[in-house]
Amino acid sequence: MQNNVTLDFGYPWWLSYGHVVLLIPALAALGVGAARKWPRWMLATLGVTALWSAASLVVLRNFNADGRAAMPTENFLKSGAGKVLDIGAGTGRSSIMVLDARPQATLVALDRFGESFEHHFGHGHEPEQRLLSNLQAAGVERRASIVSADMRKLPFNDASFDGVVSAYAMDHLPREGSKQALAEAARVLKPGGDFLLMLVYNDRWTRFAFGPALSHGGTRPSSWWRASLEEAGFRVLEEGTRPATLYFLLRR
Numbered sequence: 001m002q003n004n005v006t007l008d009f010g011y012p013w014w015l016s017y018g019h020v021v022l023l024i025p026a027l028a029a030l031g032v033g034a035a036r037k038w039p040r041w042m043l044a045t046l047g048v049t050a051l052w053s054a055a056s057l058v059v060l061r062n063f064n065a066d067g068r069a070a071m072p073t074e075n076f077l078k079s080g081a082g083k084v085l086d087i088g089a090g091t092g093r094s095s096i097m098v099l100d101a102r103p104q105a106t107l108v109a110l111d112r113f114g115e116s117f118e119h120h121f122g123h124g125h126e127p128e129q130r131l132l133s134n135l136q137a138a139g140v141e142r143r144a145s146i147v148s149a150d151m152r153k154l155p156f157n158d159a160s161f162d163g164v165v166s167a168y169a170m171d172h173l174p175r176e177g178s179k180q181a182l183a184e185a186a187r188v189l190k191p192g193g194d195f196l197l198m199l200v201y202n203d204r205w206t207r208f209a210f211g212p213a214l215s216h217g218g219t220r221p222s223s224w225w226r227a228s229l230e231e232a233g234f235r236v237l238e239e240g241t242r243p244a245t246l247y248f249l250l251r252r
C-alpha cells in the first residue's frame with residue numbers, strides 16, 4: 001500500500017527535461033523569425049534545433065530517470081519470492097522496481113552512500129533517509145532493509161541471496177573495481193540464483209540526445225561485460241537493451 005509521501009529519486013532535472021531549455025527559445029525565435037521574415041538559413045537552423053530538442057525530449061521521457069523503472073525482463077526471479085540484494089541501490093529506483101514486480105520478495109538495498117551518491121543525487125543530508133523515504137512512498141519498506149557498504153567487499157556470507165540486482169552502479173567503478181564487484185555478487189548469490197545487471201548504454205537514441213555528454217559506461221562494450229561476467233562464474237541467460245540501458249540476466 002502506498003502512503004502520501006511522494007517518490008523523489010533525485011536524478012538531475014536535465015536528465016529528464018534538459019532539452020526544454022533549447023526547445024522553448026528555438027520555437028519562440030522561429031515564430032518571431034517567421035513573422036519578421038528572417039533569412040531562410042536562420043529559420044532552417046532554428047527549425048532543426050527545435051526538432052532535435054523535441055525528439056531528444058521524447059527519448060529522455062522514454063528513459064524516465066525520475067520515474068519508476070520497469071523490469072527489463074520478466075525472467076528475473078521467476079519464482080516471485082526470495083531474498084534479493086540490490087547493489088548500488090542509490091535512492092531506491094531499482095529496489096522499488098524489483099519489489100513492485102515481485103510482491104513476495106524481500107530485499108536488502110546496499111549502497112556506499114558516499115561521494116558517488118552525492119555526485120548523482122546532490123549533497124542533501126542523510127542519504128539513507130532519502131532511500132527510506134522512497135521505499136515508504138512506494139509502500140514497500142516492510143519488505144526492505146538498508147545496508148551501507150562497499151560493493152567490492154560485501155558484508156554477507158557466501159550464498160546468502162536468491163537474487164541479486166544492480167542497476168547503473170557497477171559501471172561507475174574502474175574496470176578492476178567492477179570485476180571485484182561482479183565476483184562479490186557471485187559469491188553472495190546462491191548456486192542457481194539469478195543476477196540482473198543493468199548498465200548505462202549509449203545506444204543510438206542516447207547518443208542522438210546527448211552526444212558525447214553522456215559518456216560513462218559507454219567506453220566498455222557489452223563483450224567486456226559478458227567476458228567479465230563469465231569470468232566471475234555467471235552463465236548469460238539473456239542480453240538485451242532498453243532505452244539507455246544494456247542488461248544481462250545471469251545464472252550462478
Ligand SMILES: C[S@@+](CC[C@H](N)C(=O)[O-])C[C@H]1O[C@@H](n2cnc3c(N)ncnc32)[C@H](O)[C@@H]1O
Nearest residue numbers: 088089090093094111112116117150151167169
Ligand atoms: C546511478 S546510481 C544508481 C542507483 C539505483 N540503482 C538506480 O537504479 O537508480 C549509482 C549508485 O551506486 C553507488 N555506488 C557507487 N560506487 C559504489 C560502491 N563502491 N559501493 C556501493 N555503492 C556504490 C552510488 O552511491 C550510487 O548510489
